[in-house]
Amino acid sequence: MKIISWNVNGIRAALKKGMADFLSTENPDILCLQETKAREEQVELPLEFGAYKSYWNSADKPGYSGTAIFSKQAPLNVSHGFGIEEHDKEGRVITLEYPDFHLVNVYTVNAKDGLLRLPYRLEWDTAFRRHLNELTKTKPVMFCGDLNVAHNEIDLARPKANHKSAGFSDEERASFTELLDSGFVDTFRHFYPDKTEAYSWWSYRGGARQRNVGWRLDYFGVSPALVERLKAASILPHVLGSDHCPVAIELE
Numbered sequence: 001m002k003i004i005s006w007n008v009n010g011i012r013a014a015l016k017k018g019m020a021d022f023l024s025t026e027n028p029d030i031l032c033l034q035e036t037k038a039r040e041e042q043v044e045l046p047l048e049f050g051a052y053k054s055y056w057n058s059a060d061k062p063g064y065s066g067t068a069i070f071s072k073q074a075p076l077n078v079s080h081g082f083g084i085e086e087h088d089k090e091g092r093v094i095t096l097e098y099p100d101f102h103l104v105n106v107y108t109v110n111a112k113d114g115l116l117r118l119p120y121r122l123e124w125d126t127a128f129r130r131h132l133n134e135l136t137k138t139k140p141v142m143f144c145g146d147l148n149v150a151h152n153e154i155d156l157a158r159p160k161a162n163h164k165s166a167g168f169s170d171e172e173r174a175s176f177t178e179l180l181d182s183g184f185v186d187t188f189r190h191f192y193p194d195k196t197e198a199y200s201w202w203s204y205r206g207g208a209r210q211r212n213v214g215w216r217l218d219y220f221g222v223s224p225a226l227v228e229r230l231k232a233a234s235i236l237p238h239v240l241g242s243d244h245c246p247v248a249i250e251l252e
Contacts, residue, residue, distance in 0.1 A: 030073075031052070032103075107145055111148070142221070220248075
């Protein structure tokens with residue numbers, strides 16, 4: 001089973017930049033998208049999406065945030081958000097239940113410049129962690145998406161210069177550590193604990209992508225019970241169409 005996660009920074013824009021060709025080439029069993037910036041009825045999907053059933057969670061605010069999952073296998077159950085009104089207005093979470101695991105697609109809150117949204121971000125992180133931990137009571141959990149944090153210094157090109165920047169504040173990093181410590185494995189680091197210059201997001205400014213001055217913000221995390229099924233974890237920096245690139249895992 002191949003699962004791909006990608007912050008497309010607008011699904012309509014990504015479709016104009018070759019996203020359908022990417023889908024045909026990679027042929028994932030499940031595709032999780034973040035920052036779709038559209039409602040389902042606003043998007044005309046190409047024929048390449050015909051093999052997939054789709055599940056959308058759009059923000060109340062038009063053209064903002066949003067998540068979607070495309071799956072070849074219909075899930076047993078679908079839920080949106082956490083069931084907490086304060087946190088569920090921006091379309092940031094979709095949970096699909098399959099026979100042997102829960103899959104959670106997430107687009108985590110950005111703390112914003114000057115860390116203006118950091119207090120809310122940390123509240124949101126707590127709600128997300130509780131959501132995952134509650135799911136683990138019934139079966140193993142896999143989460144994927146744009147977590148909007150570079151966990152350790154190895155996960156961004158310029159850690160010292162960005163020490164107090166959104167996505168690399170001490171508070172956000174500690175919060176992500178707490179998430180992993182609650183019972184999840186960072187799949188990429190499981191296979192590549194010391195790999196450097198492995199990034200999934202680059203600023204559009206200053207030729208950052210061409211120079212690989214990036215951040216690893218996109219993750220797959222799994223319950224320990226799923227680790228033995230992992231065959232591979234990868235980052236696909238050659239795939240264009242967004243300021244993020246896709247990340248992927250393969251399971252037996």
